[in-house]
Amino acid sequence: MGVMGINWFKYSSPQAFYPLAGKLAPYFLGAAALLAMVGLYVSFFVAPTDFQQGEAYRIIFVHVPAAWMSMFIYLVMAGWAAVGLALNARLSFMMAQALAPTGAMFTFLALVTGALWGKPMWGAWWVWDARLTSELILLFLYIGYMALQAAIEDVRRADRASALFALVGAVNVPIIYFSVKWWNTLHQGASVSLTKAPAMAAVMLWGMLVMALSFWAYTIAVALLRVRCVIAEREREAAWMSED
Amino acid sequence: MLQVEALACQRGGRWLFDHFTLTLIPGELIHLQGVNGSGKTSLLRILAGLSSPESGIVRWNGVDIQECRDEYVSHLLYLGHQPAVKDDLTVRENLQVSCRLAGLEPSAESLRSALEETGLLSRSNLPARVLSQGQRRRLALSRLWLENRRLWILDEPFTALDVHATQLLERRLEAHLAAGGMVILTTHQQPDIAEDYLRILGVGT
Amino acid sequence: MKTLHILRWLLQRDIQLVFRRRSDLVSTLFFFVIAVSLFPLGVGAEPALLRAIGPGVLWVAALLSAMLSLSRLFAADHADGTLEQLLLSPVPLTLVVGVKVLAHWLVSGLPLALLAPLLGLQFDLAARDLGVLTLSLLLGTPLLSLIGAIGAALTLGVRGAGVLLAVLVLPLYIPVLIFGAGAVAASATGMDPAAGLSLLGALLALGVVFAPLAAAAALRLSIE
Numbered sequence: 001m002g003v004m005g006i007n008w009f010k011y012s013s014p015q016a017f018y019p020l021a022g023k024l025a026p027y028f029l030g031a032a033a034l035l036a037m038v039g040l041y042v043s044f045f046v047a048p049t050d051f052q053q054g055e056a057y058r059i060i061f062v063h064v065p066a067a068w069m070s071m072f073i074y075l076v077m078a079g080w081a082a083v084g085l086a087l088n089a090r091l092s093f094m095m096a097q098a099l100a101p102t103g104a105m106f107t108f109l110a111l112v113t114g115a116l117w118g119k120p121m122w123g124a125w126w127v128w129d130a131r132l133t134s135e136l137i138l139l140f141l142y143i144g145y146m147a148l149q150a151a152i153e154d155v156r157r158a159d160r161a162s163a164l165f166a167l168v169g170a171v172n173v174p175i176i177y178f179s180v181k182w183w184n185t186l187h188q189g190a191s192v193s194l195t196k197a198p199a200m201a202a203v204m205l206w207g208m209l210v211m212a213l214s215f216w217a218y219t220i221a222v223a224l225l226r227v228r229c230v231i232a233e234r235e236r237e238a239a240w241m242s243e244d
Numbered sequence: 245m246l247q248v249e250a251l252a253c254q255r256g257g258r259w260l261f262d263h264f265t266l267t268l269i270p271g272e273l274i275h276l277q278g279v280n281g282s283g284k285t286s287l288l289r290i291l292a293g294l295s296s297p298e299s300g301i302v303r304w305n306g307v308d309i310q311e312c313r314d315e316y317v318s319h320l321l322y323l324g325h326q327p328a329v330k331d332d333l334t335v336r337e338n339l340q341v342s343c344r345l346a347g348l349e350p351s352a353e354s355l356r357s358a359l360e361e362t363g364l365l366s367r368s369n370l371p372a373r374v375l376s377q378g379q380r381r382r383l384a385l386s387r388l389w390l391e392n393r394r395l396w397i398l399d400e401p402f403t404a405l406d407v408h409a410t411q412l413l414e415r416r417l418e419a420h421l422a423a424g425g426m427v428i429l430t431t432h433q434q435p436d437i438a439e440d441y442l443r444i445l446g447v448g449t
Numbered sequence: 450m451k452t453l454h455i456l457r458w459l460l461q462r463d464i465q466l467v468f469r470r471r472s473d474l475v476s477t478l479f480f481f482v483i484a485v486s487l488f489p490l491g492v493g494a495e496p497a498l499l500r501a502i503g504p505g506v507l508w509v510a511a512l513l514s515a516m517l518s519l520s521r522l523f524a525a526d527h528a529d530g531t532l533e534q535l536l537l538s539p540v541p542l543t544l545v546v547g548v549k550v551l552a553h554w555l556v557s558g559l560p561l562a563l564l565a566p567l568l569g570l571q572f573d574l575a576a577r578d579l580g581v582l583t584l585s586l587l588l589g590t591p592l593l594s595l596i597g598a599i600g601a602a603l604t605l606g607v608r609g610a611g612v613l614l615a616v617l618v619l620p621l622y623i624p625v626l627i628f629g630a631g632a633v634a635a636s637a638t639g640m641d642p643a644a645g646l647s648l649l650g651a652l653l654a655l656g657v658v659f660a661p662l663a664a665a666a667a668l669r670l671s672i673e
Contacts, residue, residue, distance in 0.1 A: 140620035147616050151607045154255070160670045161603045165617060168599055168663055172621050175652070179624035182648070186631050294533055295673040317537050326530025332469035333462075344458040345531075347451055347539045 014091050014231045015240050021224040021231075028221035035214030042207035056120040061204075063113035065212035066106045067131070070138055071173075073103035073219060077145075078170035081163030091227075093159035094234075096166060097149055098226035102219050104142035110135050130184040134177050141169040155234060245269055246291070246395060246426060251300035253286050260286055261447060264300070270394075273417060273427040273441045282448025284430040285325060288399050291428065292322040304395075318347075321393040325400060327384035331373035335364055338372050339386050350390050358389040362412070377404040388416055396420065398429040411436075455540050456548045463552035466525075473521065474556055481514040481561055485568045496573045503572030504633030507582060508589075511561045512622055515590055518557045519597040519618065520604075520611050522549060523668065527605050532672060542665040550591075550598045550661065558590025574637060581636040581646070588649040589629040595653075595660035596621050602667035624652060 043061035077099045084092035114132050115125045126132070145162050152158035246268040253260045260283030268274055276284050289295045291302055293309050293316065302309045304316045329338050336355060343350045350358075359365045362382040367375070375383065381404045388396065396417075402410055414436050417427055421441040429435075435442075467474055488506045489499060526532040535545050565586050566579040574582065600618035604610040632645025 137620050137623055140616075144617045144620060147613055148603060148607075151604070151609060151613050153608075156254075157670055157673060161667060164663065164667055164670065165599075165603055168621070171659075172624070175624050176620070179627040179648075182644075183627040183631060186635065289533075292533075292537065294536055314539060317539060320537065322533065322537055324530045324533050326528070326533075328530035328534050330466060330525075330529065330531070332466055341458070341462050342531075342534060345455060345462075345534055345538050347455055349454070 012089060012091055014094065014235060017091055018228060018231050021228050025221045025224040025228075028217045028224065032214050032217035032221055035210055035217060039207055039211035039214050042203065042210060047204050047207050054120075056117065059113050059117045061207050061211050063110055063117060064208050065215050066113060067110040067135060068212055069215045069219065070103060070107035070110050070135060073099055073106060074138060074141070074166075074173065075170065077103060078166045081166040084163050085160065085167070090159070093163060094227050094230045095223065096163060097159070097230055098223045099219070100142055100146050100149070101226070102222050104139060104146065106215065106219075107135055107139040107142060111139065128184070130177075130181045133180045133184075137176050137180070138173070141173070145169065245305055246428070247303040247306070248291065249301045249303070251287070251290065251302070252298040253283055253290060254298045255283070255286060264447070266445060268395075268426050268428060270424040270426055271421050271441060272443060273421055273429070273437060275435065275442060275444045276428065276430045276447050277444055278430075278447035284447050285399055287447055288322075288397050288428070288430065289324075292320060292397050293317070294322075319394045320397065321346075321387065321391055321395070322397045323384055323387070323399065323401060327380045329372045329375075329380050329383055332371060334369050334371055335359065335375070335383055336368040338383060339390070342384075342387060343390055346387075346391065348391055354390055358386045361389045361416075362386045363409070378406055378409065381405055382409055385413060388413075388420070394425055396425065396427045396429070398427065400430055400432075402431045402433050402435065452540050452544070455538060456544060459535075459540075459545065459548050460552050463549060464556060467552075467556045473518070474560070477514050477518045477557055478560055478564060480517060481510055481564065482568065484510040484513060485571070489571065499572045500574065500637060503569060503574050504578070504582065504637055505630045506572065507565055507569060508585075508626055508630035508633070511565060511586055511590065512593060512626055514561055515558055515593040516597060516615060516618060516622075518553070519594075519601045520614055522553050522594075522598055522601040523605050524601075524610075527671070532668070536669075536672060542668065543661045546598060546602075546664045546668065547657075547661040550594045550664075553598075554591050554594040558586075558594055562586035562590055574633075578633060578637045581642045582633045585629040585632045585642075585646060585649060588646065588653055589625050592625050592649070592653050592656045593622060595656040595664075596625070598664040599660060599667055602664045602671055605668070605671040625649070628652065 039061065043058055047058070047061075049055060077096045080092045080096040080099070083089060084096065111132065114129075114135070118127055118132075119125050145166050148165055149158050149162040152161055246266075248264065248266045251264040252262045253264075264287065266274065276287065278284050286295070290297050293302070293313060296310075304312060304319070307315075309316045328342060330341070333341060336359065339355055339358065340350060356365065356368075359368050362385060364379065364382055364386065367379070372380065372383065381401070385401060401413060405413065410433075417435070418438060418441065421427065421437075485507060488502065492498060492502065523532060526535065536542060538545065562583055566583050569579045569582050597614075597618050600614045600621075603617065604614045607613060628645045628648045632642040632649065635645060636642040
């Protein structure tokens, strides 16, 4: 069976996607573990010690990819939400729902690692830096999405309402980011910024990229596993669920 | 003419009905029957265009109601489960506001006569919060005497009505049907309507 | 023509309903006054400090008061069945939502904006800053109502809707707060408040166009 010969639309039904997701998830988990090992090796042993910040800077190998992921996942989630609303596709809503906790987890990770990095750098656990503040607001958006999804009992309405909120949030994210940057320039008091990272050596960039790939693989694996749970829960009444 | 083809509706992961089909012609009243929770209200809401079915089409004079919404709502009078009565407005204001929001400016005289028909004239300047359940229902039903719409979709119109008001509504329905109107309603009573008009249909699996 | 008539009747009715039940309106304003008055009691009454926190405190309090009244935007019409009738009216739902938001703003945001300069005096703000404060609230509170309408529509009839509404809406309010309070703070520190005010104006223009669309879509979902 050639790759081109697969009818991809077949997998847009939860029933067909369920076994596929189960088959794919272990591969992505394996890839995530492998890439994480390489990435961590690069970040701990290959990347040079920073002459200004010492060893503490190494946390950016987790912090930066986590921050990237937190934003990517929100966009992907909003994308699934848009597809779901436009095409009335149940599986799309389920994908959006499955991605949200992982996105929130990475946002939280970015916040925690940011704080851990901030302490040795600036002597404070939290600085009202534009990026950290935006991450915090992003976390609020993830929480809002999940809270809305959880609060509405009717699945159909919960899917659509939370998808609409994800879209409204996505439209607002650039505005929020811009406003926070504007606010940061207005209040010069906290002028420290994570953007003033040391000039990045190529090896550091590679380390971050490998870590980001590992996070991607992890995200896909976890989303696939979670979407299986969602399908199993929603389709428990359906005949195909009890067949095997 | 209202046509419903292969309507299917799912609520809370449960199929309420599937392949539901009906045709309503002028001068006909369809009495939907079914046990509690069988999907009568869901069906009426779909027919009114308030919610969309899982599958199937509702047609008004041959056109999908999603496509001729403006035309359709100008012929439709839908009275839902809740009487849409505001406690803080007077009886008269309530009736006036509900007509206005439907795009109708009733004259003082027509408001008066509608309230007279439903026996609320003596209360027309009282706030609606002092009304009993039956009186609220009458107030909501007063629109039937005011608005000239061809298709009436009525969810439990007989609820809380006394014997006199029930008869009143029955006569109003018959007059509407005799004039070529169409009615589709739910009720757990057996409305006393001339056999020629009446058709009974079961909902639910 | 008919559309305009219906919208005018709707606006009239919404405002009439609020005035029949004035206590709701008054308690929102009282909340604003009380919340603002708590800050000097919490942080101390030193004039320089109060001047520094005044713009932010007034804006945050106005934002919270505007949010408190949001759940009433559609809830009553939803509970008594009027919302279904509004969906069946000949007017597009987006315009219905727009008018309801306007009515909500006229009885919640506008009084807040007019009351704010009086409370600003408690924070020793100069006359010019009070003017900027009022202007920023006049531009910002309609946005709060518009964005809030989306949240109110999404949470309609949901368990624990009040808290959920706050969780959904407050993050979306942040740009409005930043630009609004920023304009006043700029004015108070002798800078030009125009940047913040024009950004608020731009957001308002966007909000007027897009928020009713999103809220109408959300309302349709909640009504199903």
